[in-house]
Amino acid sequence: MQKITREILIDKAAFLLSTGVVGSVFGWRAGEFDYDVTPALFTDKTDLKNNFVFGDFCGANVSKYLIKATKNAEEKILVFLKPCDTYSFNQLLTEHRFNREKVYVVGIPCEGMADVRKIKEKAGEGILKISSTEDGVIVDTLYNGTISLKKEDILLERCKNCKSKKHVAYDELIGEDGTVLENDRFDEVAALEAMSPEERFNFWQNELSRCIRCNACRDVCPACTCEKCVFDNPESGVENKAAYNSFEEKMFHIIRAFHVAGRCTDCGECSRVCPQHIPLHLLNRKFIKDINQFYGEYQAGEEVGSRAPLVNYTKEDIEPNDAVNKGDK
Amino acid sequence: MQVNEFKPKIVAFCCNWCSYAGADLAGSNRLSYPADVKIIRVPCSCRVNPMFILRAFQRGADGVIICGCHPGDCHYTSGNYYTRRRMALLFSMLDYLGIEKDRMRLEWVSAAEGAKFATTMNEFTEKIISLGENKRLEDLRCKK
Ligand code: SF4
Ligand code: SF4
Numbered sequence: 001m002q003k004i005t006r007e008i009l010i011d012k013a014a015f016l017l018s019t020g021v022v023g024s025v026f027g028w029r030a031g032e033f034d035y036d037v038t039p040a041l042f043t044d045k046t047d048l049k050n051n052f053v054f055g056d057f058c059g060a061n062v063s064k065y066l067i068k069a070t071k072n073a074e075e076k077i078l079v080f081l082k083p084c085d086t087y088s089f090n091q092l093l094t095e096h097r098f099n100r101e102k103v104y105v106v107g108i109p110c111e112g113m114a115d116v117r118k119i120k121e122k123a124g125e126g127i128l129k130i131s132s133t134e135d136g137v138i139v140d141t142l143y144n145g146t147i148s149l150k151k152e153d154i155l156l157e158r159c160k161n162c163k164s165k166k167h168v169a170y171d172e173l174i175g176e177d178g179t180v181l182e183n184d185r186f187d188e189v190a191a192l193e194a195m196s197p198e199e200r201f202n203f204w205q206n207e208l209s210r211c212i213r214c215n216a217c218r219d220v221c222p223a224c225t226c227e228k229c230v231f232d233n234p235e236s237g238v239e240n241k242a243a244y245n246s247f248e249e250k251m252f253h254i255i256r257a258f259h260v261a262g263r264c265t266d267c268g269e270c271s272r273v274c275p276q277h278i279p280l281h282l283l284n285r286k287f288i289k290d291i292n293q294f295y296g297e298y299q300a301g302e303e304v305g306s307r308a309p310l311v312n313y314t315k316e317d318i319e320p321n322d323a324v325n326k327g328d329k
Numbered sequence: 330m331q332v333n334e335f336k337p338k339i340v341a342f343c344c345n346w347c348s349y350a351g352a353d354l355a356g357s358n359r360l361s362y363p364a365d366v367k368i369i370r371v372p373c374s375c376r377v378n379p380m381f382i383l384r385a386f387q388r389g390a391d392g393v394i395i396c397g398c399h400p401g402d403c404h405y406t407s408g409n410y411y412t413r414r415r416m417a418l419l420f421s422m423l424d425y426l427g428i429e430k431d432r433m434r435l436e437w438v439s440a441a442e443g444a445k446f447a448t449t450m451n452e453f454t455e456k457i458i459s460l461g462e463n464k465r466l467e468d469l470r471c472k473k
């Protein structure tokens with residue numbers, strides 16, 4: 001497979017800008033460190049040449065940003081999408097969140113993105129520089145010298161269980177398209193289901209009580225696009241972090257996950273951004289797993305215009321009291 | 330005198346077109362059901378947002394039951410079919426979080442089923458009494 005570099009993408013962008021196909025470019029902007037890449041809109045060629053990056057830390061799903069970016073754009077916006085981003089892109093189109101005509105999509109192949117936390121765990125504090133190699137990264141550190149790490153050991157959870165390397169939306173592709181992949185993404189959910197309610201409660205209590213209610217998981221989610229959110233309501237009593245008791249932030253998490261049930265493409269952004277390392281994808285995947293089991297396989301974002309399972313029904317659907325007892329012997 | 334007898338708080342969301350009338354019928358037939366059941370009338374079982382259920386629990390309900398028209402009989406033709414999907418996912422999620430799954434229930438009760446209404450409520454109340462107080466879903470921030 002052709003290795004995608006920032007130069008290839010910059011050349012592509014510069015070409016599309018100069019031919020007038022697009023007026024601006026949405027991609028990833030370099031940050032202070034090699035790993036803090038930010039999604040950004042580029043309107044200027046020099047800026048693009050200097051600050052556009054593409055590499056192991058471009059996990060950020062840029063689809064959601066198109067809602068805002070397309071609002072005031074007069075010309076088309078070029079956007080580079082990884083396979084998983086295209087699912088969110090389609091889901092947003094299904095929900096009429098922006099105008100497809102305003103975007104020019106270039107699909108880029110993906111070999112998986114790195115999780116900086118895993119790198120920090122292995123390399124320790126004081127990371128000076130991270131450079132990509134053929135099959136991993138080389139990390140220069142202040143205290144531990146130079147460390148080389150294998151790609152498979154530093155992948156984001158979602159990339160380890162990548163569901164598809166196929167682009168479901170694009171105007172143009174760079175390189176060859178991949179295929180939908182076999183994956184083990186429901187294994188962890190199944191392991192939790194096999195526990196006793198007591199164990200499950202303790203597991204989630206431990207995870208969710210760490211939540212600081214920064215709302216990053218909500219803000220990054222491409223399926224959460226309401227302009228006003230119930231969790232910002234100061235009258236609700238739950239807009240801030242709970243200081244005590246057992247329910248903690250569970251209500252927030254149940255509703256957050258429920259709100260995207262059937263629309264969540266499992267892009268894994270919630271877990272990626274959580275500063276408290278809470279495995280939020282395990283909530284979303286529970287809904288996906290149940291939906292697949294109760295109502296038939298469904299992948300949100302696979303097709304524009306498909307009807308989400310929660311706004312659909314059949315006369316023979318499973319009864320809730322049975323759904324919840326399905327595990328009982 | 331019984332001391333510290335557990336009086337459960339039970340919230341029943343009842344559809345205006347069927348189970349609410351069913352409750353009425355139970356009343357006029359002098360069938361008794363526990364006074365612990367507080368009925369909230371909704372225009373359709375589909376009006377019940379998952380948030381309503383969690384809010385009830387947060388504020389101290391020990392059990393929540395939703396009653397709607399039998400599938401196929403919805404006053405608005407299909408509301409209860411959506412309810413069925415939503416609640417299946419919600420109940421399953423609560424169970425996944427380790428919350429006692431018997432604290433929530435969905436029953437189809439028509440306007441003619443006064444007796445079913447009374448038995449359902451009696452059974453459900455007994456179940457909740459056996460489970461005891463809801464600790465896992467309460468939220469002290471929300472309890473007045
Ligand atoms: S989930 Fe798949 S497509 Fe998405 S970033 Fe990871 S490897 Fe790439
Ligand atoms: S990102 Fe993490 S800490 Fe922040 S609100 Fe979400 S779960 Fe809580």
